[in-house]
Amino acid sequence: MIMETHGDICRLGYLRIIPCLLEDQSPKTYDFLAAVLYEIVKGVHDEDFLAEKPIGLITRPVNARNYVTLAAELDLIDRRRQRLGLFGKLYLCMKSSMRFRSLVEGDRSLRLIDLLMLNDAEKIFFLWALFHRDYPFIQLITSWAIRKGRFRRQEAMIYAMEEAYPQALKKILPRSRSREVEEAERFRERRLAIGDKVEWIKSSQYAKYRHIAPPRFEWLVDCGILKRSGRGKYEVNAQMIYDPQRILKLASLSLNKIDQYLFGDFLKPLFKLYRRAGRYDIFRTLVEVYDRMKRYFGEEVDLTNLECMTILALIEKDMIADLNSIHDSFNSFAIQFPDRIYVTPSASGRLGLAYIDTRNLEI
DNA sequence: AACGAGTGAAGATACCAGCG
DNA sequence: CGCTGGTATCTTCACTCGTT
Numbered sequence: 401m402i403m404e405t406h407g408d409i410c411r412l413g414y415l416r417i418i419p420c421l422l423e424d425q426s427p428k429t430y431d432f433l434a435a436v437l438y439e440i441v442k443g444v445h446d447e448d449f450l451a452e453k454p455i456g457l458i459t460r461p462v463n464a465r466n467y468v469t470l471a472a473e474l475d476l477i478d479r480r481r482q483r484l485g486l487f488g489k490l491y492l493c494m495k496s497s498m499r500f501r502s503l504v505e506g507d508r509s510l511r512l513i514d515l516l517m518l519n520d521a522e523k524i525f526f527l528w529a530l531f532h533r534d535y536p537f538i539q540l541i542t543s544w545a546i547r548k549g550r551f552r553r554q555e556a557m558i559y560a561m562e563e564a565y566p567q568a569l570k571k572i573l574p575r576s577r578s579r580e581v582e583e584a585e586r587f588r589e590r591r592l593a594i595g596d597k598v599e600w601i602k603s604s605q606y607a608k609y610r611h612i613a614p615p616r617f618e619w620l621v622d623c624g625i626l627k628r629s630g631r632g633k634y635e636v637n638a639q640m641i642y643d644p645q646r647i648l649k650l651a652s653l654s655l656n657k658i659d660q661y662l663f664g665d666f667l668k669p670l671f672k673l674y675r676r677a678g679r680y681d682i683f684r685t686l687v688e689v690y691d692r693m694k695r696y697f698g699e700e701v702d703l704t705n706l707e708c709m710t711i712l713a714l715i716e717k718d719m720i721a722d723l724n725s726i727h728d729s730f731n732s733f734a735i736q737f738p739d740r741i742y743v744t745p746s747a748s749g750r751l752g753l754a755y756i757d758t759r760n761l762e763i
Numbered sequence: 764a765a766c767g768a769g770t771g772a773a774g775a776t777a778c779c780a781g782c783g
Numbered sequence: 784c785g786c787t788g789g790t791a792t793c794t795t796c797a798c799t800c801g802t803t
Contacts, residue, residue: 403791406791406792407770407771407772429789430789430790431789455770455771456771457771462772462773462774463771463772463773465790469790469791553769553770554768554769607792607793607794607795608792608793610770610771611792611793614770632769632770632800
């Protein structure tokens with residue numbers, strides 16, 4: 401679960417730049433990353449888009465720093481080693497990252513709107529990262545939002561902090577930290593004890609609310625589940641690419657079942673929007689993705705991650721396939737080329753590590 | 764038009780790991 | 784131990800926007 405957030409870090413799009421800054425694999429401090437991010441973003445303008453008053457923009461070095469912190473929380477950055485984290489590596493394996501690599505290299509053709517808006521593959525990528533790294537808090541928030549349909553930011557904050565937050569903390573914190581849970585369980589009582597509205601707004605507890613709850617709703621906006629409807633108001637996005645019932649299901653699963661569902665039944669509605677990939681498309685894409693992943697993971701290419709990333713790569717090519725057909729495809733090629741395509745066992749619960757000898761592979 | 768609630772930005776303070 | 788640089792958290796400021 402993501403413990404550190406700041407009220408102003410509510411745009412996921414910016415985060416895509418950060419893995420690109422770490423591509424050379426040498427360790428970089430937060431401040432360095434923040435400074436570079438700030439400099440890059442500062443040079444990007446877009447009058448038309450600015451007229452819509454987007455929120456969460458990086459306007460000062462301090463915002464940039466807060467985004468770097470979020471990148472670490474989402475495991476785009478490996479905090480300990482100051483290098484790429486799992487999701488940072490995975491993002492760099494997406495074709496969508498190319499735009500941001502060239503931005504980092506000095507390309508000036510991107511506009512602000514390009515820095516903030518996510519394409520469909522990226523929306524799913526960030527949902528994936530969020531549901532992993534902000535588990536189980538994001539699930540409670542998401543299902544509340546879907547059930548509610550329309551709501552104001554204030555009530556969302558109250559729910560998030562006085563119900564979802566303590567519940568989520570209770571689920572993930574060890575017994576030794578039960579004091580923090582108990583404290584969170586008293587949030588409501590303490591808020592009600594402050595009679596005066598002005599006092600409440602000034603209280604440190606309210607500050608905490610503002611920093612923890614709102615960004616999460618904004619992330620759901622960026623992922624296309626919610627949309628803002630005026631100042632401080634949200635509603636479920638009627639044009640979303642997902643199915644609300646399936647979002648509820650996703651929000652009810654335990655952590656180890658999320659990948660299977662997110663890249664399985666959850667993506668069914670996208671079959672209406674994208675061309676169904678054939679066997680050849682699937683395998684060709686699988687091999688391409690494997691090649692990219694090999695660069696960051698070496699011999700440790702997790703088969704489940706490879707298959708999920710293949711779906712995202714297909715979506716980037718305007719195609720779609722489900723996890724089962726990708727898995728079947730991998731297996732049948734593994735039978736056909738047993739010496740060049742195989743799986744070695746890895747940590748329990750996962751499928752294993754994939755190996756593909758891609759040299760001169762005739763498909 | 765005036766007011767107050769809501770909001771994002773930024774400053775201030777607290778905290779903490781790692782090191783000599 | 785105590786210092787330091789880096790990070791986390793809290794408070795306040797300043798402005799915006801919706802309401803009446």
